[in-house]
Amino acid sequence: QKEVEQDPGPLSVPEGAIVSLNCTYSNSAFQYFMWYRQYSRKGPELLMYTYSSGNKEDGRFTAQVDKSSKYISLFIRDSQPSDSATYLCAMLEYGNKLVFGAGTILRVKS
Amino acid sequence: DGGITQSPKYLFRKEGQNVTLSCEQNLNHDAMYWYRQDPGQGLRLIYYSQIVNDFQKGDIAEGYSVSREKKESFPLTVTSAQKNPTAFYLCASSILSTEQFFGPGTRLTVL
Numbered sequence: 001q002k003e004v005e006q007d008p009g010p011l012s013v014p015e016g017a018i019v020s021l022n023c024t025y026s027n028s029a030f031q032y033f034m035w036y037r038q039y040s041r042k043g044p045e046l047l048m049y050t051y052s053s054g055n056k057e058d059g060r061f062t063a064q065v066d067k068s069s070k071y072i073s074l075f076i077r078d079s080q081p082s083d084s085a086t087y088l089c090a091m092l093e094y095g096n097k098l099v100f101g102a103g104t105i106l107r108v109k110s
Numbered sequence: 111d112g113g114i115t116q117s118p119k120y121l122f123r124k125e126g127q128n129v130t131l132s133c134e135q136n137l138n139h140d141a142m143y144w145y146r147q148d149p150g151q152g153l154r155l156i157y158y159s160q161i162v163n164d165f166q167k168g169d170i171a172e173g174y175s176v177s178r179e180k181k182e183s184f185p186l187t188v189t190s191a192q193k194n195p196t197a198f199y200l201c202a203s204s205i206l207s208t209e210q211f212f213g214p215g216t217r218l219t220v221l
Contacts, residue, residue, distance in 0.1 A: 008150060032208045043114075043200055043212035044153075088152065092208055097168065100152035 003027050006089055006101030015110045019076040023089035023101045026070065030099075032092040033065050035074045037085045038103065044088055048074065079108045113137065114213035116201050121218045123188065123195060131186045131216045133201030142184035143210060146170060147198040156199075159184055188218065196220045 173192025
């Protein structure tokens, strides 16, 4: 079993839809949770960073962490064609290495 | 502009050849990392360095080598011992391992 599981998609939605992207994990020692966005043939860029459980909002993006269920989510409101990319979740046990999910491909159709 | 640069963008390697991928950062970050990305897989850590003249193996170090002679630079050599080197290679740097910033990547293809 992988430490971090992420549905590869692709997830296809119409413009303006609310998008939900998710990851599950098995290591209860993970404390830091990140979402990266990666456009085709580019390096990942850090979107959101959360410590421990709870919600964090930044514009149209909301990151949610449920440590009791070992489940994290990224919500995108009012999705735009420019949001079409691969979204990677990543997790860290402090002092250890970052562990990435395989990434979910998102396609927002205009 | 502060950032991470990787060169070349595309690289072609013949069988049995060593090639070196460049990574430079002007963010004054202490830590630097090399990842490999294959289709359908997450990023896998090859090597990382937290300080000049010191580096550690990641999960898939076999067939790769690195050096860290300067804070700004962390080149990766893909040796002939790496049997399946075709992949997208990403360099990252960070102050803390919690926030890693990535370069644009190098796509390596074996001919």
